[in-house]
Amino acid sequence: MAHSDPFALAIFVLGFAFGLVAAAIWLYALTPVQTTTLIVAYGLLVQGYAVWKLRHGIGATNTENAELFAIGLPAVAVGTWAGWKLYGKFDERKFRIAVIVLFLLSGSALLVMV
Numbered sequence: 001m002a003h004s005d006p007f008a009l010a011i012f013v014l015g016f017a018f019g020l021v022a023a024a025i026w027l028y029a030l031t032p033v034q035t036t037t038l039i040v041a042y043g044l045l046v047q048g049y050a051v052w053k054l055r056h057g058i059g060a061t062n063t064e065n066a067e068l069f070a071i072g073l074p075a076v077a078v079g080t081w082a083g084w085k086l087y088g089k090f091d092e093r094k095f096r097i098a099v100i101v102l103f104l105l106s107g108s109a110l111l112v113m114v
Contacts, residue, residue: 015046015050019042019043019046022038022042023035023039026038026039032087032092032095032096033087036083036087040080083099086098
């Protein structure tokens with residue numbers, strides 16, 4: 001990265017903190033299905049916007065990105081469908097553990113790739 005932007009860092013930290021607080025409140029006040037729906041929708045909206053702004057800021061917005069998005073969209077649909085089906089098969093505690101393990105694995109993979 002050529003320079004660091006303190007505003008971008010502040011937005012990242014505030015967004016992450018808000019996500020944690022919102023998730024905690026949602027987990028306390030709503031059912032697991034409602035919470036999952038809100039967390040996924042919030043994540044897709046906020047992260048999608050952030051990636052779009054970042055790519056636009058560095059001049060990387062082009063048709064190739066749209067094609068990659070179109071390729072990845074069916075995977076999101078299949079993953080959502082599979083998660084919905086698996087949710088009915090596990091008890092709530094096992095499902096939450098499975099989701100946490102998937103988050104840890106995907107996060108670890110991202111760290112290794114960077």
